[in-house]
Amino acid sequence: MLPRVLALVALGILHLPWSSTQGCLSKQQVANTIRQMQKLLSSHEAAQLQNMRNLKKQLTLLQGNIQKQVAKRNESCTLLPAPLNGRRLGKKTLVGHDAHFLCDPGFLLEGSETRTCLDNGTWSGQQPFCKNINDCTSNPCANGGTCVDGTHRYSCLCPSGWSGATCQAPVYSYWVTLSNSSFSRQPRCAENVLGSRQCSCDTGFQMRAGGICQDVDECQLFQSSRLTRICLHECVNLPGSYRCTCPAGYRLQADKSTCSDVDECAENQHNCSRGQMCINVFGGFRCLQPECPKPQLNTSYVKTSAAQCERSPCPMDSKACQRAANSISFHYLPLQSNRTVPRVLFKMSTSRFVGDSLRFAILGGNSQGMLAVQRADRQTGELMLTRPAVGPTVLEAELEMSEFARKVPLGKHIFKVTVFVSQYEF
Ligand SMILES: [Ca+2]
Numbered sequence: 001m002l003p004r005v006l007a008l009v010a011l012g013i014l015h016l017p018w019s020s021t022q023g024c025l026s027k028q029q030v031a032n033t034i035r036q037m038q039k040l041l042s043s044h045e046a047a048q049l050q051n052m053r054n055l056k057k058q059l060t061l062l063q064g065n066i067q068k069q070v071a072k073r074n075e076s077c078t079l080l081p082a083p084l085n086g087r088r089l090g091k092k093t094l095v096g097h098d099a100h101f102l103c104d105p106g107f108l109l110e111g112s113e114t115r116t117c118l119d120n121g122t123w124s125g126q127q128p129f130c131k132n133i134n135d136c137t138s139n140p141c142a143n144g145g146t147c148v149d150g151t152h153r154y155s156c157l158c159p160s161g162w163s164g165a166t167c168q169a170p171v172y173s174y175w176v177t178l179s180n181s182s183f184s185r186q187p188r189c190a191e192n193v194l195g196s197r198q199c200s201c202d203t204g205f206q207m208r209a210g211g212i213c214q215d216v217d218e219c220q221l222f223q224s225s226r227l228t229r230i231c232l233h234e235c236v237n238l239p240g241s242y243r244c245t246c247p248a249g250y251r252l253q254a255d256k257s258t259c260s261d262v263d264e265c266a267e268n269q270h271n272c273s274r275g276q277m278c279i280n281v282f283g284g285f286r287c288l289q290p291e292c293p294k295p296q297l298n299t300s301y302v303k304t305s306a307a308q309c310e311r312s313p314c315p316m317d318s319k320a321c322q323r324a325a326n327s328i329s330f331h332y333l334p335l336q337s338n339r340t341v342p343r344v345l346f347k348m349s350t351s352r353f354v355g356d357s358l359r360f361a362i363l364g365g366n367s368q369g370m371l372a373v374q375r376a377d378r379q380t381g382e383l384m385l386t387r388p389a390v391g392p393t394v395l396e397a398e399l400e401m402s403e404f405a406r407k408v409p410l411g412k413h414i415f416k417v418t419v420f421v422s423q424y425e426f
């Protein structure tokens with residue numbers, strides 16, 4: 001604006017009527033010119049003032065707008081609602097102010113406990129809500145009741161036969177429909193002075209739905225696992241108890257759970273004929289009558305006891321007879337199935353040891369590597385079980401014990417061993 005005024009003034013000077021170079025201006029002309037210039041300046045001054053006033057007005061307007069905007073910003077956060085089942089503390093919504101939230105008893109606040117009005121007109125954090133505390137988390141309903149969560153409480157939906165706040169009380173009206181089966185019985189009840197009934201079940205029974213005392217199946221509970229089994233052999237469930245049974249040939253022991261073999265021979269419970277030996281085995285007995293070898297090549301044996309044959313004296317010239325065994329003995333061994341190994345089954349020795357060494361060997365049998373002989377000491381050999389024998393089976397082995405004096409054979413003895421392996425591990 002100012003440069004324009006100066007330009008106008010300069011223009012006025014240029015238009016002064018003394019442009020004529022021929023002569024001096026008259027006094028009148030100078031006075032007129034000065035008046036014109038004064039007028040011009042006055043009008044410029046008035047315009048200038050008007051411009052200044054306009055500028056000031058605009059500045060005031062601008063200032064007012066800015067103040068309005070600041071004031072508007074100070075109330076830009078909207079009032080937050082209180083959560084359902086809870087309260088809001090603090091109603092101010094200006095920038096920098098906080099709102100706090102609380103929940104009613106039985107409810108848990110989830111979200112921001114405090115929110116602050118921010119410069120941009122929004123609240124910090126998340127709008128909280130009040131969550132009902134689950135009163136069912138402790139599984140308060142007994143006997144298969146279904147817990148229903150409520151506000152600061154729970155309720156139980158009881159299966160038929162149970163009632164009470166936690167389904168703890170049997171409904172005794174079910175008694176009338178109770179069958180007379182011996183595996184279910186009525187409880188024994190007593191009423192106390194306050195009129196409430198206290199009921200209990202006999203030993204071996206458990207209270208079930210409907211107030212029935214139901215037999216505990218001990219066999220199902222314990223017998224299936226090797227660690228907890230209650231019977232060595234089989235378990236039979238009984239009303240209020242159980243019973244262990246044993247297979248034929250065994251007897252239940254005083255502990256009511258284990259079985260032991262019946263010695264039929266000792267108890268005279270066998271049917272062996274005269275002349276037969278009764279051999280007791282696990283789970284049974286055997287009637288046996290071992291025979292001596294038939295005479296051949298000048299060699300004959302005589303039975304000196306029920307399980308022993310001795311060679312008859314040899315003719316002087318019969319080498320075959322002299323090479324034959326001096327004695328043959330029969331040995332019958334009972335053995336439980338699947339016993340641990342190695343295990344000594346049998347020991348052989350001689351009471352008439354005249355030589356200087358003994359040798360032991362297995363001549364034959366059906367043991368297929370399950371049996372072996374070894375020397376126990378100078379005069380004794382052992383028959384060993386080297387692999388577990390699973391019954392029922394019969395193992396046979398023919399053992400030879402030879403006697404030497406300075407490596408010259410003096411004689412030999414045959415041991416015919418029969419091992420009766422039982423069906424069970426007892
Ligand atoms: Ca039972």
Ligand SMILES: [Ca+2]
Nearest residue numbers: 262281283284
């Ligand atoms: Ca027996």
